[in-house]
Amino acid sequence: xxxxxxxxxxxxxxxxxxxxxxxxxxxxxxxxxxxxxxxxxxxxxxxxxxxxxxxxxxxxxxxxxxxxxxxxxxxxxxxxxxxxxxxxxxxxxxxxxxxxxxxxxxxxxxxxxxxxxxxxxxxxxxxxxxxxxxxxxxxxxxxxxxxxxxxxxxxxxxxxxxxxxxxxxxxxxxxxxxxxxxxxxxxxxxxxxxxxxxxxxxxxxxxxxxxxxxxxxxxxxxxxxxxxxxxxxxxxxxxxxxxxxxxxxxxxxxxxxxxxxxxxxxxxxxxxxxxxxxxxxxxxxxxxxxxxxxxxxxxxxxxxxxxxxxxxxxxxxxxxxxxxxxxxxxxxxxxxxxxxxx
Amino acid sequence: xxxxxxxxxxxxxxxxxxxxxxxxxxxxxxxxxxxxxxxxxxxxxxxxxxxxxxxxxxxxxxxxxxxxxxxxxxxxxxxxxxxxxxxxxxxxxxxxxxxxxxxxxxxxxxxxxxxxxxxxxxxxxxxxxxxxxxxxxxxxxxxxxxxxxxxxxxxxxxxxxxxxxxxxxxxxxxxxxxxxxxxxxxxxxxxxxxxxxxxxxxxxxxxxxxxxxxxxxxxxxxxxxxxxxxxxxxxxxxxxxxxxxxxxxxxxxxxxxxxxxxxxxxxxxxxxxxxxxxxxxxxxxxxxxxxxxxxxxxxxxxxxxxxxxxxxxxxxxxxxxxxxxxxxxxxxxxxxxxxxxxxxxxxxxxxxxxxxxxxxxxxxxxxxxxxxxxxxxxxxxxxxxxxxxxxxxxxxxxxxxxxxxxxxxxxxxxxxxxxxxxxxxxxxxxxxxxxxxxxxxxxxxxxxxxxxxxxxxxxxxxxxxxxxxxxxxxxxxxxxxxxxxxxxxxxxxxxxxxxxxxxxxxxxxxxxxxxxxxxxxxxxxxxxxxxxxxxxxxxxxxxxxxxxxxxxxxxx
Numbered sequence: 001x002x003x004x005x006x007x008x009x010x011x012x013x014x015x016x017x018x019x020x021x022x023x024x025x026x027x028x029x030x031x032x033x034x035x036x037x038x039x040x041x042x043x044x045x046x047x048x049x050x051x052x053x054x055x056x057x058x059x060x061x062x063x064x065x066x067x068x069x070x071x072x073x074x075x076x077x078x079x080x081x082x083x084x085x086x087x088x089x090x091x092x093x094x095x096x097x098x099x100x101x102x103x104x105x106x107x108x109x110x111x112x113x114x115x116x117x118x119x120x121x122x123x124x125x126x127x128x129x130x131x132x133x134x135x136x137x138x139x140x141x142x143x144x145x146x147x148x149x150x151x152x153x154x155x156x157x158x159x160x161x162x163x164x165x166x167x168x169x170x171x172x173x174x175x176x177x178x179x180x181x182x183x184x185x186x187x188x189x190x191x192x193x194x195x196x197x198x199x200x201x202x203x204x205x206x207x208x209x210x211x212x213x214x215x216x217x218x219x220x221x222x223x224x225x226x227x228x229x230x231x232x233x234x235x236x237x238x239x240x241x242x243x244x245x246x247x248x249x250x251x252x253x254x255x256x257x258x259x260x261x262x263x264x265x266x267x268x269x270x271x272x273x274x275x276x277x278x279x280x281x282x283x284x285x286x287x288x289x290x291x292x293x294x295x296x297x298x299x300x301x302x303x304x305x306x307x308x309x310x311x312x313x314x315x316x317x318x319x320x321x322x323x324x325x326x327x328x329x330x331x332x333x334x335x336x337x338x339x340x341x342x
Numbered sequence: 343x344x345x346x347x348x349x350x351x352x353x354x355x356x357x358x359x360x361x362x363x364x365x366x367x368x369x370x371x372x373x374x375x376x377x378x379x380x381x382x383x384x385x386x387x388x389x390x391x392x393x394x395x396x397x398x399x400x401x402x403x404x405x406x407x408x409x410x411x412x413x414x415x416x417x418x419x420x421x422x423x424x425x426x427x428x429x430x431x432x433x434x435x436x437x438x439x440x441x442x443x444x445x446x447x448x449x450x451x452x453x454x455x456x457x458x459x460x461x462x463x464x465x466x467x468x469x470x471x472x473x474x475x476x477x478x479x480x481x482x483x484x485x486x487x488x489x490x491x492x493x494x495x496x497x498x499x500x501x502x503x504x505x506x507x508x509x510x511x512x513x514x515x516x517x518x519x520x521x522x523x524x525x526x527x528x529x530x531x532x533x534x535x536x537x538x539x540x541x542x543x544x545x546x547x548x549x550x551x552x553x554x555x556x557x558x559x560x561x562x563x564x565x566x567x568x569x570x571x572x573x574x575x576x577x578x579x580x581x582x583x584x585x586x587x588x589x590x591x592x593x594x595x596x597x598x599x600x601x602x603x604x605x606x607x608x609x610x611x612x613x614x615x616x617x618x619x620x621x622x623x624x625x626x627x628x629x630x631x632x633x634x635x636x637x638x639x640x641x642x643x644x645x646x647x648x649x650x651x652x653x654x655x656x657x658x659x660x661x662x663x664x665x666x667x668x669x670x671x672x673x674x675x676x677x678x679x680x681x682x683x684x685x686x687x688x689x690x691x692x693x694x695x696x697x698x699x700x701x702x703x704x705x706x707x708x709x710x711x712x713x714x715x716x717x718x719x720x721x722x723x724x725x726x727x728x729x730x731x732x733x734x735x736x737x738x739x740x741x742x743x744x745x746x747x748x749x750x751x752x753x754x755x756x757x758x759x760x761x762x763x764x765x766x767x768x769x770x771x772x773x774x775x776x777x778x779x780x781x782x783x784x785x786x787x788x789x790x791x792x793x794x795x796x797x798x799x800x801x802x803x804x805x806x807x808x809x810x811x812x813x814x815x816x817x818x819x820x821x822x823x824x825x826x827x828x829x830x831x832x833x834x835x836x837x838x839x840x841x842x843x844x845x846x847x848x849x850x851x852x853x854x855x856x857x858x859x860x861x862x863x864x865x866x867x868x869x870x871x872x873x874x875x876x877x878x879x880x881x882x883x884x885x886x887x888x889x890x891x892x893x894x895x896x897x898x
Contacts, residue, residue, distance in 0.1 A: 057356075059378060060356075060403075061402045062356065062402065062404050063400070063403020064403065066403045067554055069447075069536075069540065070540040070543065070554075071540070076536055076540065077533050077536045081506070090353075091353065091355065091404075091452075092452075093353070093507045094352075094353075094455045094508050094511030094512075095509065095512075096348055096351055096352040096872075097348035097350065097351070097872070098347075099511075100352050103509050106509075124380075128692070130690075130692070131380070132378040133377040133378070133693050134349065135349050137693050165382065165385065165400045166381070166385075168385045171385075172380070172384045172385070175380070249560060249567075249796055250563070250791065250793040250796075255569035255572050255791070256569075256574060257574025279552035280544055280552060280553055281540070284547050284552065285552060286551040286558070288551065289550065289551035289557070290565045290574075290575070291551060291558045294557070302397065306389065306390070306393060308390075
């Protein structure tokens, strides 16, 4: 029997035409596309076969998988059963041990050259990679084997993209991201700690709609999700511009929702669409809930942006000096300069 | 004798390998090994103690929140900070919400397929499934049409030939005992639970900014402000939303999870004979306004429910005789976490390998022991300690469950008992969340808006040296973090985690860890399809990222 299209799968699961178009519209919005693209996305969903996906877990915490479980547009049930054909995923697959390994090998042989690989977690390279073994084989070997015949690779979360927390100083296991190992395949980076599922779905849909991976910045991140500073889309930006800052946890200014910059917010340095898409179906995001951003979508944020609470003096001057020193975020620095000169 | 290997053990968090020796259709011996290490404690050294929680929370994204909670408590203990009641309440809500959501996911998405044959559901008569559903619950999705639709979707999925996550399961295995109608009911609820879990967790998203990895914890309290007159703080609208998700939790657990658990368990009562342990540790949880913990701490030894011993963290020692580390005091030494050392010493086979060298070191997990005894931690420990301590709510629900299944308290020391205990904890916690919301609302009404104690926020107020520890009875069991602070920085950071306890390898005396011990005696109908082993392993809800990516590090 022929493989069904995504739309057929959704209809079979009782999704109405109206809801389907809503999903296409939301996806277009996340991708930053105008509404004229909605029919194109819908058409692709109606005609394209479900992509085969193989999901690899390495030095991870499964937080990115959990994030994907929270998907609402479409739901995880729809993603797993309808949008993609998920052939291997250790956390939710029924099979275990040899049978699980069989699923992996069946998929990469049967769909040679066509399957998408999702990688979650960093890859340890020290001591021959023995710090992460699955089925008696190292993560390094498994990645190389599975990547060989993949159509493209989606690295999710800051670990799979840039090494993440295992690569934080002193990086005891020599952990790296996918692009440090795989050089001859298209690899898109979807960082975040964890990744935001909306960006995952949008990337898959982009791939299906346009037949290629989305445009990226020089760090391999899609522009639709990482093209604008958090600071520039932040709902508290007005308070920053007028110099209204929360100074202490629970003070009047903090309660009123003033800018968290002086409490350590790294929004001026992080490129991520958190403020616009938020988390958990648009429920909230860190700044909205009163806690500073920690720049979790930036490479090496565990070292470059810590201490997260300005341990030294808490002044903007020290932060500015630090930002200049590590040479990050030209736009952010320009923004700060403007602010300083005011 | 056959050596059976399961690697990867799937439907868990992280990377677990299990090797078992099978003889005459039974497990004679077993070895659990964690096959991954990240070295997070090494990474913690020299950092700001106030942000330790942001780092260590990343030990695990399934047990998200739990390491953050234990971490802020450890630092607060070290710096002698008392957090405001509102902060405790917000933490209680986040912890409770995590417990309810996580246990339901475990039951349906990680554990159910050990008991439920998905393919058999295709043979069910939807009318009979509907009858069965109506007989056990008033949950509204119970019509013939509904179950027929679920079955049709499943049929179409199977007929397409792409089974995806269901491919290569042990379908048709003789150890599956549910009739097709019950299998269909469980499959329907597998899908419903997938939809429910993303909604109910919005309580945490509201209070924590996001899930997984919420971001509003603070040493000294919480970062989410309270102000009924502000639109950027916890206000009356927030309280209403919290109540909505609390009710959503209660309804699903009451009407779906518990009835399903009892229905499934009634077909598998022989699993009260396998998978048990003797010693249990619970550290207690949910601070109450009176300063006590709602669920009690305690240790039970030799299955004796007549005596509950108090818990003292100083009695915890960790051994590395069979783990990939060395100690400066020798292979047989035991170290308290404050004095912990981590020097990796991998002596296992070079990958790719077929078998581990189980006569030597064979795991990245250490072997924690309490008074030299292995301890099972988790829902069963929590229920047994509370039950033996005469805890009212736990006793009521546990007695109800035992009565409905026609089993006695002795039967709780088993795989089925462990799985039932998880349901018991989930139900009482789902109810308790309402009390915490009400107390928070009352505090706000009385003008108490305090969320953080900031007296010690500035490191200048800290002593030159301090050390502390923080307990948290996480969904998977007793968790403890240990911190040594020197010159405002982390000198040593260590964690003894539920899965380190449960999945521990053998210790200095050769005594098995709790999962290894529980597996001995398990029947195995077909060693190529070790479904029965998975039942017991999954009943512990292993979380390897927690248990094994973690090692206690002290660089000399």
